[in-house]
Amino acid sequence: MIDPTRKILTGFSFACFLFVGCWGIQFTEIAEMNVWAGSPPSAKSTKAAGDADRGRAVFSGKGVCHYCHGIDGNLNQRPHLTADTVTLIAQLNPPPVDLRNSNVLRLKTDKQRARAILDGHPGTGMFPDTTMTNQELIDTLAYLALLRGEGR
Ligand code: HEC
Structure with a gap:
């Protein structure tokens, strides 16, 4: 036995x-x-490796970025959320920013954005994403560039 x-x-x-x-x-x-x-010269080539379409899927999928930033970065277009979540998001101070409007964005480099996504954005309600893979992060950054009108 x-x-x-x-x-x-x-x-x-x-x-x-x-x-x-x-x-x-x-x-x-x-x-x-x-x-x-840590190596700025290679940052451009890494950027090219990002796939904005896949980034979009992460943004509005497992990344749940669209909960706060809206579908395709449109703050007025949120997915269906429970009333509790809606209330929580409405209480965020500062509120989620319009990722399509580069005039109001404060982070200037993909390195800063990567840190905000992985570690959370200090002083804001944006929590860290601990499940994102390196490739998903690069894809998301490519998608964010597209939202800002910088992408291809
Ligand atoms: C809980 C709500 C919430 C979620 C979920 C969220 N964010 Fe944010 N995000 C915020 C808030 C709040 C800010 C800060 C706005 C400010 O600085 O005025 C912010 C800021 C940012 C910034 C910096 C903008 C700048 O000023 O340059 C980026 C980039 C960003 N978010 C991307 C993402 C991505 C990508 C995801 C998904 C992985 C995500 N966010 C998920 C709430 C959220």
């Missing part, structure tokens, strides 16, 4: 292994991103 405790322990260490494995991947991604963020 299989000892149940042993079975649980085996399962547990396997879970740990998976967990550590995931962290390893996360760290590799972060390291890669830092390389990219």
Whole structure:
């Protein structure tokens, strides 16, 4: 007969292994991103690798950016949200900014934007996105450039 405790322990260490494995991947991604963020000459070529269409899917999908910034950055066009979420967003101070209007935007570089997305925008209600992959981030940045009218 299989000892149940042993079975649980085996399962547990396997879970740990998976967990550590995931962290390893996360760290590799972060390291890669830092390389990219820290070297301005290569920033342009990385920008070209971003796919604005995929960025749009992230923006209005798993990134839930559209909750606050609106569908396609249109603040008047929000997805269907629960009343609680609507109330919370309405209370944000400062309110979510119009990402299509470069006159009101304060961040000037993709490096700053990447940091705001990954770490959260300090002093605002914008929370960090901890699930975004490096590629999704680059795609989102390409999409944001498109919203500002800078994209192709
Ligand atoms: C909870 C609401 C909320 C969500 C969700 C959210 N944001 Fe924001 N965002 C804000 C607020 C509030 C600000 C700050 C506005 C200001 O500085 O006046 C902001 C600022 C920004 C800025 C900086 C604009 C500037 O001034 O240059 C960018 C870029 C941005 N958001 C992109 C995103 C992206 C991409 C996502 C999804 C990954 C996202 N936001 C999700 C609320 C949100």
